[in-house]
Amino acid sequence: MAEPNLKLHVAVFPWLALGHMIPYLQLSKLIARKGHTVSFISTARNISRLPNISSDLSVNFVSLPLSHNVDHLPENAEATTDVPGTHIAYLKKAFDGLSEAFSEFLEASKPNWIVYDILHHWVPPIAEKLSVRRAIFCTFNAASIVIISGPASVMIHGHDPRKTAEDLTVPPPWVLFETNIVYRLFEARRIVEYPTAAVEGLSFGVVGASVGISCGRRQSDSLEISRNERDGLFMSASVADRLLWKKKERSTETMLHLSKRLQDHYADGFIEFLENPRAGVYSK
Template sequence: MNSMGDSKKLHIAMFPWLAFGHLIPFLELGKLIAQKGHRISFISTPRNIERLPKIPSNLAPSITFVKLPLPHVENLPENAEATMDVPYHIIPYLKKAHDGLQQPLSQFLETSAPDWIIHDFAPHWLPPIATKLGISRAFFSIFNASFLCILGPSKSSVTNAQEPRTEAKDFTVPPKWVPFPTKIAYRLFEAKKIFENFDENASGVSDWFRLLTIYLGADALAIKTCTEIEGEWLELLGELHDIPVIPVGLLPPPAQESGDSNKDSTWGTIVEWLDKQEKGSVVFIALGSEIQPTQQDFTELALGFEQSGLPFFWALRKKIELPEGFEERTRGRGFVWTGWAPQLKILAHDSVGGFLTHCGWGSVTEALQFGRALILLPFLTDQGLVARFLEEKQTGVEVPRNEENGSFTRESVAKTLRFVIEDVEGKIYRDNAKEMATIIGGKDLHSTYIDKFVEFLENRGRVKEG
């Protein structure tokens, strides 16, 4: 139903970064905007578009997929169009290829003249193009507000008043621009990697340059969060960037969204096993499509699951070498699944009591939607800060790690699992996760956020050139 009455139908272009952790929330947001009667052009590469979930038939006329072929770049494997297709160290070449979409995207924007483009952090070259064409720009962040605040301000007045962060240890304490008490900061082993984001990479620019340019060129910052969870951080974010910050809610996808029909058969096998387990007893383990731990990490994880004595369902993207005899010793109690797994359906199952996660914001909000307590094992840039945020909320506990190199032991994995899932002292985490489900699972609440965002888009419309 069109909520706008007789007002103008907007044409909105959407341009996510080439990662499914970005593509899926962008698509979810696009579907919700289309439900309000607006027209969406969803822009990505051919292979990525083919791998997206199918659009509901009632929205299909309102959403057009625009396929821009990804230019060939040296060191980027053939058919690699998303971060899940390449090892972590190859991602800068994917960014370089993504920058090669500048000309075809410009041509599309010029010929189709959308009212808005909702874009990601990566296309630093986009703001001047859109400005010249009179197209309003919204940066949609799939990262949460606390992460963006800790990362840093774009306003020079804020940075000039602070001591610059020039060494890794400077990132291991909360920055001085955060005016309220918090313990959210990087661990030393994470901070050492952070400099990669501030240094020029193989794409020709740094990730921080991309983000800063996007902040300075956007008319608004839309963000996948809500004030009920990140109120003070959202307020601070607006001050750090001097830009309208609009939370769009957590975009919780419907639990029973089936995805591909040929994948539905896998659910039969999985649910048969889950149905045999006691309520709230199973640890679901999934580290996302982009995380590629070392063999040593995998071994310690596996032996930690074994040592915990808890039932577990471990979803692996690719087959790995498990410790000798591991599957035999854990047979019946543990289930190792290789390939695609229906994460939402698994998290929704009553037998699942906890979720060991890499702390991607999307996965975390999916788990909390069903009140699952979290065992936190972050690997990439934003994930460590998300883990600390969740610890502050007492909805999850982080697996202890070596501060210098980030290594962890089977003992620390087993102890953390038992603490969160069954120990009396861990009950507060289980209770808080259930309480969080009332916020994250509240469809009416998130609908209100979408209404406000769409109202903002409608009122702003096209900007005048110049």
């Protein structure tokens, strides 16, 4: 059990995409509801895009200055929504420039934990140097990671046999069971053309396998609308089906309630780990 009356200061630092920032904000609120203080780190423009936080929650926004002196990065671009897929690499370059400001914040504020995202390769060495415990909150679910990343031989050594868009529309060779959780052709083409698109939370071919669905997004508003496999455009018949389904959403209230209970259960377990890391294994 955690120490009674233990109050933590937890810093959270999502990638510069709304599909990452919103789940991190949801996690921040859950942590704050347990009586802890949260520092939510991002850039000024991104912070202004986020919904307001109840004044009774101790969630403080920390703005880091993102450089706009990166070639090919549009003016005032601070999130993936501000740039085309071809320019995400330039946003990442600007993002890497936040490391010094982040280090200064961490040294000055001395949080108990830093919860960071998958692209923050420079966070672990900074946190280790300053003796700040760290944890990754990944907005990708397990099925997504298996399809995108694969085993260690693929993730670390780059031995991915998939070379074409068509290769991504079937289960990878390391998945030894039947599954229809795969990329659609238009999604796969985007990844092949712009590899950085893979981390932007592309959804897969099954409802419920979308990135971040367990992080606070209401499933009643998340029914998938079918797209044309070649160009990704929505199909009129699928839109009509979506409207008909919307009328029946009351029947899903029990399912949503159970989903919320599971979400709270997982979040409580994570927060308990932050409160008492000696009960488990943490990355320090």
